[in-house]
Amino acid sequence: MVAVAIALGPYQLAARDLFAFLVAKVTGAASPLPAPAETVILQIRLPRVLAATAVGAALAASGAAYQSLFRNPLVSPDILGVSAGAAFGAVVGIFLSLSVLAVEATSFAGGLAAVIIVYAIATAIRGRDAVLVLVLAGVVIGALFGAGVGLLKYLADPYNQLPAITFWLLGSLAATNPRDLTSLLPAVAIGLVPLALLRWRIDVMTLGDEEATALGVDTRMLRIVVIAAATLMTSAAVASSGIIGWVGLVVPHLARLTVGPAFTRLLPISVLFGAGYLLAVDTVARTLGTVELPLGVLTAALGTRRCFCGSWPSAGARPGRERAAAND
């Protein structure tokens, strides 16, 4: 799939040439391809393909972790305001006419800041259902940052900044360069490790705080670690690609329908589905027309279709798995 994605694009590459090139790279022999082809592969296609897989994997993994943590299959990684915070950070960066790299940095910082504020508010309010307070604080802070984005759009220069803001908010991997990967890939790797290590504990968290505590889990600590890991991944993903909806919501849901709710299987399958899904969508986005389609638009359009085709028939065959439990 990765090879196909590298081969496809306005600059045609034959599968045989690509293979020969990779072999040459690995063995250290002279490249059989002309210099422009090599540039296309190394500077444009490969970074973009890697970014698409990493962003897809990150969003799907965070979504899976949050759905388990918040015991709700309809939760997405931006429930605690990551996307709104990252969007606000990016918009501030664009508004101040910062460089592309600086915009990514402000976006990353915005995403982290939003979640830290949300967590601080939730910790300050004691004696209530911790999960409920977190989600409510996330909604409130998300709305606040959303209002900030609206204000800056209103104030932005309509010829220069506003289109840049709009395109950023629609999500795209078009601007990916090798340097982005040096921050994106480590962030995703660092985020995935605790989730993978804590997979059995995360299963227990789906039972709710009281039961998990009674089974011996330090729920407060586990929640902090999972939120930190998911926030790191999501912020890095949003910072490098803008806001891409649906992957973090639909992919973990499909993965759960495929392999069940146990995080040991749910996490790797979500990562695979997410990476494959976003890679496929991104490849379509840049090859379908002469003008590149915004990634956020495509994922939402395909996500809706997938949701109908993917989860409804199985929900019909096994009526309302989650609903059955809620009604008892």
Place this chain on the structure above:
Amino acid sequence: MALGLQPAPGLVVSAPRLTIEDLSYGYPGYVVGHGISLTVGAGEVLCVLGRNGEGKSTLFKTILGLLRPRAGTLRVDGEPIAGWNPRRRALTFGYVPQNSGGTFPFTVAELVLMGRTAHRGPFAAPSAADREAAEEAIATLGIGHLAAREWVRVSGGERQLALVARALAQEPRILVLDEPTAGLDFGNQVRVLDAVRSLAETRALSVLLSTHHPEQAFACADRVAVLVGGELLRIGTPAEVVTAETLAACYSVDVAVLPVADNQYRVCVPRAYLE
């Protein structure tokens, strides 16, 4: 991290398994019950009676450490447990909640295996010993045929048995069951109570359970505690405590407690039905 170790072998533990001294419990700014003192010994089943909203669940959650006591002391084998971490508590207390919060379709086997959480480190996968303990717990409760089923899709009684199996896989010394027979059919009520009774006897488990059927005290309990108005009204053997007088004080219903089978068992019938 404190280790959840059992007392050293050979150590003679003279204190009761669980001691509750002058306990007040409730929520911040709101006391539900106060002045509760009682003990539960090894192998003893204590049945807690009280009307709806009396705070039986709150009392249990306080004993389990899910709520902070407002006042008073809890001891296990004489040792105060106030500073225990969740893991150490989970190695001592097994909990069967009234309503499980789980909504994801784990299988019964996966659910029971979660009972082993406290027995391994935070990153560790379940070991062969963990799986064995879970399988044994499933076998003990006779729900092997359910192991591969999604636990949110089995019947209420089967789900209750699965939760008891999970608590059993935990290998606790004290088992706390919050209305384990609520919502179960007659046969499943009998099965759950029989399982609890025999576990207390065969494994010397201390058991605390709440129920809304006073008769069940005769079926499974060594002692009965009755909560009225946030206080411990009476505690004693079922024959001493489950009387017309106590039940009237507890439930505001005029009840006849009638002996059957040579006084081995007693039934509780509202007097209005006998006229």
